[in-house]
Amino acid sequence: MNRHSDLSNMSSTALVLLLTMVLVCTSQGADIESRSVHNDKKVMVKLPTFSRATDASVLFTFGGFWDNYLRAISDNWLKVAPDRNPAMLGMFADPEKEPHPFYLPWSGEFAGKHLTGAVQVLRLTKDEELRNTLNRFVDRLVKLQLENGYLGPWPKEYQLTGKAPNLPVAWDAWNHYHIMIGLLLWYEDTGDIKALNAAAKIGDLLCDKFLGKPGSMAAIGETYTNLTPVHSLCLLYKATGDHQYFDLARQIVEDEFPKGGDYVQTALAGKEFYQTPQPRWESLHAIMGIAEMYWLTGEKKYRQAFEHIWWSIVKLDRHNTGGFSSGEQAKGNPYDPGAIETCCSIAWSALSVEMLRLTGNSIVADELEVTLMNAICGYQSRTGSWCTYDTPMDGVQVPFTTFMTGHMRPGSEELSCCTVNSARGFGMISDWALMTDGESLIVNWYGDSILSGKLDIPVLLKQQTDYPRTGHILIKVLPIPGHGLEFTLKLRIPHWSKKTRVAINGEAVEQVTPGSYLVLTRKWKWDDKIEMDLDMSLHYWAGEKQYEDKSSIYYGPVLLAYRVPEGLKSEEVPVFDATNMNGRLIESENTDGPFVQMAFSDVHGNRISLLDFDSAGEDGQHYLSWLKVLNVPRSAFSKTNPLRSSAVGSTPALGEAKVDGQNPLAIEADRKPSDHLKKKSLAAASRL
Numbered sequence: 001m002n003r004h005s006d007l008s009n010m011s012s013t014a015l016v017l018l019l020t021m022v023l024v025c026t027s028q029g030a031d032i033e034s035r036s037v038h039n040d041k042k043v044m045v046k047l048p049t050f051s052r053a054t055d056a057s058v059l060f061t062f063g064g065f066w067d068n069y070l071r072a073i074s075d076n077w078l079k080v081a082p083d084r085n086p087a088m089l090g091m092f093a094d095p096e097k098e099p100h101p102f103y104l105p106w107s108g109e110f111a112g113k114h115l116t117g118a119v120q121v122l123r124l125t126k127d128e129e130l131r132n133t134l135n136r137f138v139d140r141l142v143k144l145q146l147e148n149g150y151l152g153p154w155p156k157e158y159q160l161t162g163k164a165p166n167l168p169v170a171w172d173a174w175n176h177y178h179i180m181i182g183l184l185l186w187y188e189d190t191g192d193i194k195a196l197n198a199a200a201k202i203g204d205l206l207c208d209k210f211l212g213k214p215g216s217m218a219a220i221g222e223t224y225t226n227l228t229p230v231h232s233l234c235l236l237y238k239a240t241g242d243h244q245y246f247d248l249a250r251q252i253v254e255d256e257f258p259k260g261g262d263y264v265q266t267a268l269a270g271k272e273f274y275q276t277p278q279p280r281w282e283s284l285h286a287i288m289g290i291a292e293m294y295w296l297t298g299e300k301k302y303r304q305a306f307e308h309i310w311w312s313i314v315k316l317d318r319h320n321t322g323g324f325s326s327g328e329q330a331k332g333n334p335y336d337p338g339a340i341e342t343c344c345s346i347a348w349s350a351l352s353v354e355m356l357r358l359t360g361n362s363i364v365a366d367e368l369e370v371t372l373m374n375a376i377c378g379y380q381s382r383t384g385s386w387c388t389y390d391t392p393m394d395g396v397q398v399p400f401t402t403f404m405t406g407h408m409r410p411g412s413e414e415l416s417c418c419t420v421n422s423a424r425g426f427g428m429i430s431d432w433a434l435m436t437d438g439e440s441l442i443v444n445w446y447g448d449s450i451l452s453g454k455l456d457i458p459v460l461l462k463q464q465t466d467y468p469r470t471g472h473i474l475i476k477v478l479p480i481p482g483h484g485l486e487f488t489l490k491l492r493i494p495h496w497s498k499k500t501r502v503a504i505n506g507e508a509v510e511q512v513t514p515g516s517y518l519v520l521t522r523k524w525k526w527d528d529k530i531e532m533d534l535d536m537s538l539h540y541w542a543g544e545k546q547y548e549d550k551s552s553i554y555y556g557p558v559l560l561a562y563r564v565p566e567g568l569k570s571e572e573v574p575v576f577d578a579t580n581m582n583g584r585l586i587e588s589e590n591t592d593g594p595f596v597q598m599a600f601s602d603v604h605g606n607r608i609s610l611l612d613f614d615s616a617g618e619d620g621q622h623y624l625s626w627l628k629v630l631n632v633p634r635s636a637f638s639k640t641n642p643l644r645s646s647a648v649g650s651t652p653a654l655g656e657a658k659v660d661g662q663n664p665l666a667i668e669a670d671r672k673p674s675d676h677l678k679k680k681s682l683a684a685a686s687r688l
């Protein structure tokens with residue numbers, strides 16, 4: 001029995017019991033004494049438009065595809081990576097050690113990034129073994145902190161100077177930023193006061209060294225990394241109420257930023273992000289601090305600057321996969337073939353979570369979904385044990401450790417900026433899946449799952465669906481205690497779903513608008529049923545520049561890609577006609593297999609298989625996501641159509657179809673007239 005049927009068969013009584021358990025577990029820690037310097041922690045001037053709805057009562061139980069991914073990441077990476085790479089923590093044990101080990105400038109980030117992703121995945125899985133592993137991890141981490149708050153690998157005279165004994169540059173402040181974020185997330189979920197204390201000691205160290213000395217933090221160099229503590233200092237201020245952390249954050253934004261990326265002023269002046277002084281991906285973590293400054297001060301310039309930067313990246317630097325960066329930075333061209341680094345797509349999603357919290361715009365959630373289903377699933381091996389450095393639009397997915405052997409260091413052979421970061425891409429589902437605006441629950445996540453949120457009462461939302469294989473989603477609304485309670489659900493209607501059908505207990509809901517939230521306010525009864533049918537018609541992004549004559553094909557949020565049979569010549573790559581794709585969804589009973597696989601007709605009438613972007617590259621085979629498609633109209637970028645995509649009128653709604661028991665990947669054997677292609681395709685299929 002797979003997880004899907006586990007969920008489907010779970011009785012209502014079992015659901016209530018599960019929710020009760022979660023409520024009991026997550027209420028622990030409420031009585032733990034806070035480190036708060038100021039008892040009154042009302043430090044926020046503005047409250048986020050949306051916030052995570054699940055912080056008080058979370059129950060994420062995924063089925064099928066997502067469950068497999070999360071379990072694999074948890075079992076084959078998060079639980080084992082620290083033991084297999086003892087330097088992840090061991091590098092902090094003796095910073096004065098001689099001769100000094102040769103670390104990377106960012107080696108000190110590994111522990112913090114690992115903890116951040118792991119805490120977020122734990123929010124989704126509630127895996128007790130992972131929780132115990134992290135307990136031990138945090139215990140050891142905080143014990144390694146020096147008395148002055150330092151938690152890095154370098155000797156005293158180099159600490160937070162931007163230099164290291166055997167490196168011209170060091171990212172010490174950046175490394176501490178990531179440790180602070182990990183510790184604060186762990187504290188948020190567990191109430192573990194020693195984690196908050198350790199984060200605060202880092203904050204104290206930063207304040208001792210830099211507060212009241214404008215420009216001193218920028219002076220340590222590498223400003224796109226070393227100014228990122230602005231973000232963690234804001235979070236620390238919210239957790240403790242200690243004003244010095246806010247003061248240093250403000251100093252960074254007002255006095256240090258202008259000496260580095262100058263993010264606020266350049267945005268207010270209308271410059272595109274790629275035109276700013278530091279358009280590297282690491283800057284996105286500093287920019288998250290700008291959104292936090294808006295909550296803390298209410299000053300509109302911060303909100304205006306942040307929103308400008310986010311839209312600039314969507315328009316000019318978010319690729320067709322939802323991934324961000326071309327060669328580790330913004331270039332102003334979504335068709336640029338430069339590397340799309342794993343860390344960059346993660347930073348992009350984290351920035352998008354902030355944008356969603358800021359604006360409550362459902363299109364931001366659409367963006368998060370596209371990035372997750374394509375760029376993030378694409379960089380992560382389904383074994384859970386490796387990720388890529390670069391997940392190109394066209395190309396091959398190669399494990400980071402194979403691609404960049406130069407990053408290997410004794411004791412941390414498997415660790416790199418990306419490998420310690422990759423779990424976070426999935427963990428962030430916990431940030432945006434189910435949110436609240438204080439009065440309603442906002443459903444952004446569609447997929448087989450049980451979501452639990454809390455308004456005045458706890459509410460379970462049980463989804464039964466194979467989305468994104470099809471657009472049919474059944475949501476059972478399960479309020480506790482269960483009857484006649486009025487509250488509001490807001491359902492995300494993706495901008496690409498032009499004709500969405502929604503019914504409550506069989507009764508159609510009118511005025512469902514794409515690119516918005518459908519507001520459903522009623523007295524909900526136990527087991528009320530919402531049925532949704534998202535419009536999964538194909539939509540196409542007509543390429544420009546490097547992809548002038550190519551198009552990307554989307555099935556809902558899923559980018560379709562072509563697995564190139566070995567030895568296929570470029571002129572033999574199939575050509576499609578958008579007015580006559582004749583697509584059929586191929587059945588799959590295997591949750592480890594492709595989650596979307598379709599057969600199409602090319603212009604010669606040959607049946608060609610296209611897969612979801614993730615699956616197309618999963619086995620290391622060459623793939624293409626920019627394809628030659630005739631009759632695709634060009635749509636301009638807009639804030640209501642950020643994918644620049646258009647459905648082509650005659651595209652049929654796609655229905656499930658069986659392909660005569662064939663291995664679907666062998667469909668290409670029907671191609672004519674090239675017999676040699678037939679042999680190659682069959683050979684390729686036999687390897688699968």
Ligand SMILES: [Zn+2]
Nearest residue numbers: 341343417418
């Ligand atoms: Zn990286």
